[in-house]
Amino acid sequence: MFDKIRYRNQVCWNAIILGHCIHGNPADGLELFTDTVDRCKVGGEEGISPDEISFVGVLSDCAWARLVTEGRNYFSQMKNKFVIKPNFAHYWCMANIYVGAELSREAEEILRQMSDCVEDLSSDSVLWANLLISCRFREGATFGERIATSLIEKEPKNLSYYQLLMNVYGVAGQWEDAARVKQLMKDRGIELLGVIL
Incomplete structure (x- = not known):
C-alpha cells in the first residue's frame, strides 16, 4: 500500500517507519527514515522533514534492534539537526535502548x-x-x-x-x-x- 501511494505525507512515512518496527523489521524502518530525510535534503517532491513522531519510530527501531550507537546518533540529530525537543516518549525509548544493551x-x-x-x-x-x-x-x-x-x-x-x-x-x-x-x-x-x- 505504501509503495502505491502517489503523494506521501508525514503520516504515511511515520506509519511505515513504525510499522516496520512493530513487525520486527527495524532495519527496514531505519532505511525508510534515511530515505525520507535524503529526499528532504535534495528537495524531492516526497521529501518530508522528520517530526517528533518520526523519531519515536526510529528510536523504537533502534531499541528493538539493540542499536545503541545509532540510537544515540538519532537522538542527537533530533535535538541538534532538526531542532526537535525530546519528550517523555523519546527519553523512554532511549532508556530502553540502554537497557537492551545492559x-x-x-x-x-x-x-x-x-x-x-x-x-x-x-x-x-x-x-x-x-x-x-x-x-x-x-x-x-x-x-x-x-x-x-x-x-x-x-x-x-x-x-x-x-x-x-x-x-x-x-x-x-x-x-x-x-x-x-x-x-x-x-x-x-x-x-x-x-x-x-
Whole structure:
C-alpha cells in the first residue's frame, strides 16, 4: 500500500517507519527514515522533514534492534539537526535502548535528564520516571506496563499515557498488546495526530 501511494505525507512515512518496527523489521524502518530525510535534503517532491513522531519510530527501531550507537546518533540529530525537543516518549525509548544493551547507568542518566529537560512533564510522570530509575528496569515491560496503566486510570483521556504504554509494548516487542492499546484508544475516542482512531 505504501509503495502505491502517489503523494506521501508525514503520516504515511511515520506509519511505515513504525510499522516496520512493530513487525520486527527495524532495519527496514531505519532505511525508510534515511530515505525520507535524503529526499528532504535534495528537495524531492516526497521529501518530508522528520517530526517528533518520526523519531519515536526510529528510536523504537533502534531499541528493538539493540542499536545503541545509532540510537544515540538519532537522538542527537533530533535535538541538534532538526531542532526537535525530546519528550517523555523519546527519553523512554532511549532508556530502553540502554537497557537492551545492559547499560543501566546510562538508562538511569537519560531518565534523570528527562526530569530536567521536559517542560510538560506532570508530577506523576516525574514520579514514575524516578521509580523506573530506582528499580533499574529489573522488571522490564511489566513494570512499565504497571506505570502506564496506573497513569491511564488516573487520566483516561490523556493521550501521552497511551503513547507511553504503546512504547513500552513496542520496545518489548509485544505487538499484540500495542494493538490492544490502539483499539482501547479507538473505543474511548482518544485522538492521535488530530484524527479519532
